Amino acid sequence: MELSETQAKVLEILQEDPRISMRRLAHRVGVSTPTASATVKELEELGVISGYKTLLDAxxxxxxxxxxxxxxxxxxxxxxxxxxxxxxxxxxxxxxxxxxxxxxxxxxxxxxxxxxxxxxxxxxxxxxxxxxxVTGEFKNSGTVQTDAATGLSIDCFYCKKKIAGNPVKLELDHRKHYLCCRVCASEYEAKYSRLKDKAGSP
Ligand SMILES: [Zn+2]
Missing domain, CATH: 3.30.70.920 (Lrp/AsnC effector binding domain/regulation of amino acid metabolism (RAM) domain)
Incomplete structure (x- = not known):
């Protein structure tokens, strides 16, 4: 499951300007606003976008x-x-x-x-x-090269190997989780509920 061209473009623009409006993002990527929103949501669910932070100069x-x-x-x-x-x-x-x-x-x-x-x-x-x-810093970009040519792909949430072809999607707690096969999906689901039980118990 490689990143699509739209996903790659969205990542490039968001890394440059995380505060861009959806409308403006959609315009720059060349897609509709709902498509841009859906792509951002999907990248968040995939865990590729792990958060939006304010960077400080230490x-x-x-x-x-x-x-x-x-x-x-x-x-x-x-x-x-x-x-x-x-x-x-x-x-x-x-x-x-x-x-x-x-x-x-x-x-x-x-x-x-x-x-x-x-x-x-x-x-x-x-x-x-x-x-x-550390006595000097010459580069700390905080960004990742994401242009489509790099062939970035999504890893299985369970085995961490590249997902070949279409992922198996699991919906847990209203969030999609992406797995490479049925086996990983059932193992992942079991691990997920174990962790959830552990977090819920005092
Ligand atoms: Zn897997």
Whole structure:
């Protein structure tokens, strides 16, 4: 399931101007206003559009950026990730192919960074921390290249593999979810209701 030309154009324009009106968006894409609205809704449901945020310039606010590489024991990763994600100053947290985690941390002072390091060091599973301070930034576009030629495609919500052909659509809680096959659809539905039960229980 590759992105259509209309979807790709909508993404390109929305990344440039997230506050554009539907009418104006439709005009620029060359489709009707209802089609533009439906496309945006579909991209939101697909999870391709994950949100609309106000971008701030951290430097202007006097924040310092650090990259922390966190090495450790994979067995406790899930709890570890949850604890790190819960630290407000952690701006992004990514897993790298060598099994380590890379956190970007924005802090107003070195004292706060020290506090975060102390918290990280005592978490179960953390074996080694490496810290680098970001001293310059030359590009941080916050956008993704989406022109149709890149052949971007939608991944199955369950197995994360590319959806070949038409997706299986599941409607859960008034939202569409896109799966590659019936098997993934039923597994996904089971996982979804498990997570929902867990979230609902005290
Ligand atoms: Zn799948």
């Amino acid at each position: 430097g202007k606010l006097g924040l310092h950026t650090f990259h922390l590489r966190i090495h450790g024991d994979l067995r406790s990763w899930e709890d570890l990730v949850e604890s790190i994600v819960g630290i407000n100053e952690v701006h992004t947290l990514r897993e790298l192919d060598d099994g380590s985690l890379l956190a970007e941390v924005l802090v107003p002072s070195l004292d706060i960074l020290d506090g975060i390091m102390r918290r990280l060091r005592v978490l179960v599973g953390v074996e080694k921390l490496e810290v680098s301070r």
